[in-house]
Every structure is written in C-alpha cells, then in structure tokens.
Amino acid sequence: MIFSWRQKRANRRNGGGKNGNSDGGIDLELSIPTHFRCPVSLDIMKDPVTLSTGITYDRDSIEKWIEAGNQTCPVTNQVLRSFDLIPNHSIRKMIQDWCVEKRPYGVERIPTPRIPITPYEVTEISKKLEAAAERKDGKKCQELVGKIKDLARESERNKKCIVENGIGFVIASSFESFAADSVEKNEEVLKDLLSALTWVNPLGIEGQSKIGSSTSLFCIALFLNGEDLSSRQHSVTVLRELLSHSSDKKFADGLMEIDSVFESLFKIVKVPICPAATKASLMVIYHMLQSRRSEKLALKLVELGMVDLILEMLVEGEKSTSEKALGVLESICNWKVGREKACENALTMPILVKKILRVSELATEFAVSTLWKLCKEVDDESPVIEALQVGAFQKLLVVLQVGCGEMTKEKITELLKLMNLFRSRLDCFDSSSMGFKYIQRPY
Template sequence: MMLSWRLRRAGHRGNKKRLGDNLDMEITIPTHFRCPISLDLMKDPVTLHTGITYDRENIEKWIEAGNETCPVTNQVLRTFDQIPNHSIRKMIQAWCVENRCYGIERISTPRIPVTRYEVSEICSRIVVATQRVDEKKCQELVVKIKNWGKESERNRRCIVENGAGCVLAASFESFASVSMEKHVDLLGEILTILTWVFPLGEEGQSKLGSTISLICIAWFLKSGDLSARQSAVLVLKELLSLDQRHVKAAAKIEDIVEELVKLIKEPICPSATKASLTSLYYMLSASVTSSEKMITRFVELGLVLLLLEILVDGEKDICEKAMGVLEGICDSKQGREVAYSNALIVPVLVKKILRVSDLVTEFSVSILWKLCKNDNRKEGGVVVEALQLGTFQKLLVLLQVGCGDRTKERATELLKLLNLYRDKLDCGDLSTDFKYLKRPF
C-alpha cells in the first residue's frame, strides 16, 4: 500500500524551474515511513516491545485512551516503554532531504521525552537543596524543569503527574521565608513553573497557600517585572480556585487587592487581566461578612468605573469576568450607590443583553434586577432609564429565545417593574445608542 503527496501550485513557486509544468506530480511516501495508526509520515518513530514502530504522539494517544494491546499485532503490552527508532528516523530525514526540491521539509530530530524517574530524581534533589538553603543548586534544578516543560506538552504532563508541583510549592515557601529580596530570581523561576503545574495536591496547596507564600506572591505583584507580575497573578488565580480558605487567607494580605485592581487599571496582557478579574470574583464570593469589607475596598479603589470601561470595549472572556465582579459588587448597598451615580452603567448593561454571550446576558439581567429592585429614588430612577433604553423589548426577546430559570425569573420581575412606567413613557427601540453619554473617567 502506498501513500502519495500531491504537490500543488500554491506554496511551491520556488520549484517551478525544476519541475517545469508538472506541478501536479505525486510523491510517494515509503510504507515503512508511515505510522500504522495515522498513516502519516512519522516525525518521532518509536518501537514497542512487539517490534512495531509507531509515531510517538499517536501511540501515546492510543495508550492514554486505555488500550493495552499493540494496534497492529493485537498482542497485550507487557510494558508501555517506547524505544526511539533512530535508524528509521535517520532514513526518513534522508528521504525528506532527497525530496526537498518538491517542497518536502526535513523533520527535526526530536528530543527524548522526560521520564517519571528523571522527574522524581530531580524533585528529590530540589528537596535536599531547599533544606540546605542552596539557592544556586536549587535554581539550576528548577531551570532544568522549566526547560523540560518548554519542550513538549507530554513533558509537562509527566512533571505534573510526578509531584513536582508540591515540591516546588514547598521550596517557594521555604526560600520566601528566608529572604524574598535575596532569592528573588529563584522565587521568580518557581512562580513561572507553578503557573502550569496545578493541581498541587493537598500538601502543595498548604505550602503555597501559607501566609508567607501569599505575602511573597503579593510582593511580586507589587515589585516584580512584567513577567513576574503575570506569573504571580496566574498562580494566585489558580490557588484561589481550589479552596475558600485560600481566598480568605489572601483577602487578609495587605496589597493583594490593590495590586489586582492595579493590573486591571494598568493592564500588562489579556491573561493577567482575566486572572485579576477572576481572583477578585473569588474574593467577593468568600462570605457575606468578608465580601462587604471587600466591596468597600473595591469601591474606594474605583473598581466600578474600571469595570464599566472594560465592558464598553472588552472581548468576550474579559466581559464575562468583569460582569461577574460587577454583579457581586451590586449585592451591597454601597456598591449599588456607586452604580446609581454613574451615567454609563444602565446603557452598558442594556447594550450587552443578547449581544456578547449567554453568561453576559445573565449577569446583565441580574445586575439590572438588583439596581431596579433596590432603587428608592423618586420618578422611577433606574427603572425609567432602563425602559427608555429599550430594556422592555429586549427582555421580551430574551424570554422568547430562552434562558436559565433564574434569569427567566428575574427578567419576568423586571418586566413587571418596567410595566408600571411603560404607559407613561415613550419607550426607545432596540437600537438605542449611548454615544451622547460622557464617560466619567
């Protein structure tokens, strides 16, 4: 059985002189160069104990899917070890070079994936170096893990599965307790790796969620370079998502909230902005008592205005997170008072209904419901403004197209509130704009 590659005119202009007009000729790939699973040219050929050679990526997917037999021979695999087949790989590379004039690129020599034994060994050495407070040796080992992770997603999985996260979290806490300034380079390297080694396990969470570790993360948020600040906020977001106790502990650390808001006010990259918003959302959901205090801090830092600015132009993911934080803020009287004083909030909320995503629509309806239900100002206040901006029509459409039970309930209540003023006003249509409004920032 043969497999052919058909050369097409596009992308092979440099070969016109050599090929002449025969640009539709076919190049035949030798059968033994193809993976038996995908039938594609192998890039990293490995051989199982059954003697059959496969492309490493394909056979790993086969094994990870729960299969315990060789795909070709159907023999039960006594071991899942994969031995690199250097002979076949060199033959494939030579064939690619011979056919480079036809647009075939030479496959690169693959790096041998890291093994669980190598990960376990290096983790043991990090533990020893940490106990001795040997920063130089520890950093050397940490950088090695970092480089392994850069090589492939498979390496990252192997590192995570073999407990590196817990070891690194313990090392982070230990060196942070000695001196953050003195060990800043090592701590920064560990933070970079911690962004992709979650979950850490119970012990790892305990180490990274300790007071000294959180103080160190806050220190990086405030004093680190752009890369370190990004790593710090990504790690913090992952940690807060694991357990409410980490949220409560982080809320007590001075500067964390201020620095998260600062990352929103002065963004360094979209991922850092999303992580900051998510972290603030977790902090709002900690408890009724702590969230009231948290909202007070948010209001004092001008977060409501920042969220509205994000909502005007933000992309989908950022809008969803900003809406979630804004909804939490509007749970408190103080948060609603700030919202009432901002001329942009109702137009923005109405504009986002049925425009960005189902989640944004749910948050928009929920915030409007909270604002309208609790507005005791004369002449309707928010209710009248929402009605003039076409909210009544949008809610009717929303109920027709369908939504969640809670959103349906709140939309129905909103319609009842709006209906009290509907006959007295000349309502706007769905295309109502808010270009005439001046932003308060």
C-alpha cells in the first residue's frame, strides 16, 4: 500500500535535476507496511494495543469505538469477551525502527507512549490522599496532588480516568479538612487543592457538600479576597462549578452569609484577571441572584455600581461575556432599585435593543425580559418612549417573525401592545407603515 508521504529532496549534484524539476528536488513516495496501520483510522499506530480477538488497533481509535457503545471487534465482528487493551510492544518497536530507518525521508520517530493510568491506581492515590489529610500532612498532600496533576496533563484519557474514579470528592474532603484545621497554617496546601478542584468536576453530591460547607466557603472567600491572582481565579472557578452543577440553592444561600464575597466578585468583573475569571464571576453572581435571599445581593451590587459596569461591558463585549452580563442585568432588574438604576443610564435602552438577535437566543430572552421589566414595572412612561425611539418596536416584531419561546413571546406581545399606545406621539413612526397586519405569522 502506498502512503502519500512526500518530501522533496535537494539534488545538489545535478543542480535541479536532468528531468526538468525546476525546484531542484524529486518526489518520493513511501510504502508503509499494512500491519503498521490501524484498521480503523488507517493511520500509523502510535500506541498499538491488542483486543481479546487478537486484532491490533491504535489505542485512541479503538477506545473511541468502544466508548461509542460498540461491543464487537471492528475487523472480525466478534463480540468482545473483554474490553482489556493489551499493549503490543512488538508492533510498536517495529514501527519505531521503521520510522528511524525512514528518517532521511522526513519520517519522525513515534515516541514510546506512556502507560495510561488505571482506576486501581487512582483509587490507591485517593486512599493515600485521604490518609495524608487525616494526619494533616500538608507536604505529603501537596506531593500527591502534584502527582495527580502531572498524570492528568499526560493525556485526556488519564484526566478522564482520574475524574471518573472519585478523586474530586477526596480533594474536596481534604480541602474542607485543612480549612477546618487552620487556613493560615495550611495556606499552600489549600491553594494546591483549590487549583485541582477547578478541573475534577463534576464533584457529585457528596463532593459538593464538602466544598459547599460553611468552612470551605469561608476559606474560598478568603482566597477570593486575597492578593494572589491565581488563587482568586481558582476560587471563582470552583464557585461557578459548585453553583452551576447543583440544583440546591443552599450553597448560594451560604455564600450570602459572607459579606466580603460581594465586593470580591464585583472586583473581578471591574478589574479583570482574565476573560475566564470575568465570565466565572458573572456566572456566580447570576446563580446567587436566583437564591431565596437575592435581594441583599441585588441592593449591594447596585450600590457598588454593577448596573453601570455591565452596560459598559455590553458596549463591546464578546458573545459569551455579553450573554452572562445580560443575565445578571435581567436578574438585578427583579428589584425596584435595580430597575430605577437601569432607567437612569442612557445606555440601557439602546444596548438592550441592539443585543436582541445579535448575541444568542438566550441573550435575546434576557434582553427582552429586561426590557419588559423596565417598561411594565416602572411607574413612568419614559422607558416605553425611549425604547420606541431606539427601534424596539421593529426589533420585537422581527423576534416574533423569527420565532422564540412561549414566555418570551408573551412578553413581546405585552410590550408591543404597550408601545402601540405611544406610537402616535412619536414623529419617528409613520402611522401608515409597520402595522401588525403586514407582519406574517411565525407559523
């Protein structure tokens, strides 16, 4: 079988070749032995492994085949008695030798693959980490966490195996244990554990209970309010994962008990560490605003200037950031003080109308809902008139035409009826145009 592996080699002695090759080189084709190829991908195997049927595949290809739910050997179609993948060292050595032999043709030697971590090894590391946490042995705990990180960095396969075998709960439990002992004394090990918690998600219910305990949340709040930028970023990332993956509002309620969290989250948005931290902070704020005690947070955010800050972000904000910022603004407008503050800012209506149908479906829902709250819940007709002046009426008609969710459709219908009462007062509208009867139904 011929493999399209070509390389132009300089022919220095004949100065461009006698056969008219103007670039001074010749085309070479390499014939790769068929048994060096993976039967699935048809590429040279980098990590050959053998199934119980005796057929050898590249590890990455056959793992994807099995993970897709297939229970047969792709070549023989036999039902697999075992899903064990046995490394084929002989084939790997032959492939490596062949690569070395063909090096003059531009073939690079395939490196010897690292042996993937097994669930048993993850369990053993977990036991050692639990024991170190019980002894409050910070040095040993840091060593084990470092080992876990190194193994995860080796491959996505290792990372997946580590996460799926419960390491998240052990790390969360260790974090709570060291935080309960002394945050000041165990600061370094707590930072290492916090860093690991950013990628071992989901933690599961038990892991969430550990990292969401009052002890753990207070420790995270201290790091969130500290000077170490990495720890602040890790803290807000862990909080985002905790609140995003839990349907229980008690964790958000627990954060509400820590006053310093409000200023810390606002600071990350106002003085960004990085885009990821800004988005994580907006997500944490959004989830906290959905809690049973959200009025306290809304009042504090308005006092800090969050409404004006969000509107400034939305002017040039990229898609993901805009979506989250609109969600926070919509939630703040659940409260009178938030609506009043939004109405005071001249950017509010133009930005809300501009973002409709410009970011995402969810962002459109947030923008429409905010518009609805400002026009319906404020005891003043100025928001309605201002919305009309910046083209909200036409934009909302387009949303109906394109299609949207039932709740959004109901709010748009109410807004259009309300705005229609004021249209005749404005010179910017022609009474003979843009009537409802010229709009096609969205079905």
